[in-house]
Amino acid sequence: MLALLLLMLAGPLAAQEAAPSAAASPAAAPSAAPPVVVREGLDPASGAVVGQHVTLHVDVLFPGAMAHPPRVSLPDVPGLQIIRFETQGTTMRESIGGNAYVGQRFEFALYPRRGGGFDIPPAAVTLLDREGGETGSAQGQQARLEVSVPPGVDASQPVVATRRLTLDEQWAPVPTGRFKAGDAVVRTVTRSAEDIPGLAMRDLDIAAPDGVRVYADPPDIEDRSNRGVVTGRRVDRITYVFAQGGRFVLPAMAQPWWDLGTRSLKSAAAAAVTVDVAATPAAAGGAGHGSWRRLAWPAIGLAVLIVLAWGAWQVRARRRARGADPERAAFAALRRACAGTDADEIYRRFSSWTSQLPPQRRQAANCEAGTLQAALFAAGTPPWTHEDSRLLLAGLETLRRRHPPAGPPAALPPLNPATPAHGVGWKVSS
Structure with missing residues (x-):
C-alpha cells in the first residue's frame, strides 16, 4: 500500500519536472531565419x-x-x-x-x-x-x-543583331584624281553598334585586285557601358600600295546585321572606289627604255619600303599615344594570337601577358583561361576552334575592363619618398 502511494506521488512530480524541460527546448533552439x-x-x-x-x-x-x-x-x-x-x-x-x-x-x-x-x-x-x-x-x-536563326542570316560567321548599326569610312589621301605607281592610300573603316560588343563584328574582306598590295593593322576594339547598355566600336585600318599603273577597283566593305526593330536583314556598306594610277613614264629608245626599267623597279621597291616604314611608325605612334606599356603590349600580342586557332601560341601569349600582372589578377586570369588549359593538357578535349578563341578573348577583355591596368610607371621614383614604393598594380573599380 505504501509503495502504491509513493508511485502515485512520483507521477505528478515527474510530470512537473518534465514540463519545464519540454517548454524550454523550443526557446533554447534559435528560430530559423527565412532563407536568402x-x-x-x-x-x-x-x-x-x-x-x-x-x-x-x-x-x-x-x-x-x-x-x-x-x-x-x-x-x-x-x-x-x-x-x-x-x-x-x-x-x-x-x-x-x-x-x-x-x-x-x-x-x-x-x-x-x-x-x-x-x-x-x-x-x-x-x-x-x-x-x-x-x-x-x-x-x-x-x-x-x-x-x-532568322532567315537569310549566315550563322557560321559572327552575327550582329541590334536596333542601330553604323559604318563610316575615311581615306588618306582622298582617292580622287590620279596616283602614280608606288603611291599608297589608307582606308579607315569604323563600325559602331548599339547593345553589341565590338568583338562581335566580323573581320572585313580586305581582298585587293592584281597590282595592288594590301596590309591591315590589328583592329582597335572598344566597348562602352552606360547603365547596362553596351555600345561596341571597331576600327579597321587597311593600307593599299599601288605596285604598278592602271585602273583599280578597291572593293566595297559590308557589315550585315539583323534589325531587331523591323525584323529584317540589313547591310551597312562602304562603296567600292575606283583609283587611276599612272605608270612610270619610260624613256624613248630601246637602250634607254631598258635602263629606265632597271631603275624603275628598285625605285618602286624603295617607295614601298618607305610606305611600310611610315605605316609601322604610325602604329608605334598610336601605341605610344595610348600610353603603351609592357602589359598592354603583351595583351595586344595575345589579341592577335586569338585571331587564329593555334592553342599553343595563344597559351604562350597568355603566359607572357599574365607575367605582367600582380598575383591576384594573375589568378583571376588563369581561372578565365580554364578552357584553354583544358584544351592543351586534358585528355579527350575537342580541338581548339575560332569560337573558343573568341570566347576566351571576350572573357579576358571583360576582366581587364573590370580591373583596368594602371598606367606605365614613372621613369624615376620620387626623391625621399614618404612611404615605401610599391610595384605597378591594377586600379580596382569601386
Whole structure:
C-alpha cells in the first residue's frame, strides 16, 4: 500500500519536472531565419535570335537587412558570350510571405553565337559579412534559353543583331584624281553598334585586285557601358600600295546585321572606289627604255619600303599615344594570337601577358583561361576552334575592363619618398 502511494506521488512530480524541460527546448533552439532568396530571369524570355543581347537578371534578397552586397558569378556556357559589368547592382526591397526583404539585382549580358537551346547553370552567390568576409553561399535556378536563326542570316560567321548599326569610312589621301605607281592610300573603316560588343563584328574582306598590295593593322576594339547598355566600336585600318599603273577597283566593305526593330536583314556598306594610277613614264629608245626599267623597279621597291616604314611608325605612334606599356603590349600580342586557332601560341601569349600582372589578377586570369588549359593538357578535349578563341578573348577583355591596368610607371621614383614604393598594380573599380 505504501509503495502504491509513493508511485502515485512520483507521477505528478515527474510530470512537473518534465514540463519545464519540454517548454524550454523550443526557446533554447534559435528560430530559423527565412532563407536568402535567389531568383533568375531572362529578358527577353522568348523569341531571342542569334547575336542578340539577352539579359540575365539575378536577384539576391536577404531577410531584414543586407550586411554586404554578395558576389555573383555565372559559369561559362559553350556558344554563349557572357559579359558582366561591375557597375551594375540595383538595390531592391520587397515583401515576401509577410517578411521584409532587401537585396540587389545583378545583370549579365548574354550573346548567343549559334542557334538552338542553351541550359544556363544556376548563378553562384557568395554571401559576405560587413567586412567582406565569406559567410556562406547560395545559388539560383537553371535557366533555359532558346535561340533562333532568322532567315537569310549566315550563322557560321559572327552575327550582329541590334536596333542601330553604323559604318563610316575615311581615306588618306582622298582617292580622287590620279596616283602614280608606288603611291599608297589608307582606308579607315569604323563600325559602331548599339547593345553589341565590338568583338562581335566580323573581320572585313580586305581582298585587293592584281597590282595592288594590301596590309591591315590589328583592329582597335572598344566597348562602352552606360547603365547596362553596351555600345561596341571597331576600327579597321587597311593600307593599299599601288605596285604598278592602271585602273583599280578597291572593293566595297559590308557589315550585315539583323534589325531587331523591323525584323529584317540589313547591310551597312562602304562603296567600292575606283583609283587611276599612272605608270612610270619610260624613256624613248630601246637602250634607254631598258635602263629606265632597271631603275624603275628598285625605285618602286624603295617607295614601298618607305610606305611600310611610315605605316609601322604610325602604329608605334598610336601605341605610344595610348600610353603603351609592357602589359598592354603583351595583351595586344595575345589579341592577335586569338585571331587564329593555334592553342599553343595563344597559351604562350597568355603566359607572357599574365607575367605582367600582380598575383591576384594573375589568378583571376588563369581561372578565365580554364578552357584553354583544358584544351592543351586534358585528355579527350575537342580541338581548339575560332569560337573558343573568341570566347576566351571576350572573357579576358571583360576582366581587364573590370580591373583596368594602371598606367606605365614613372621613369624615376620620387626623391625621399614618404612611404615605401610599391610595384605597378591594377586600379580596382569601386
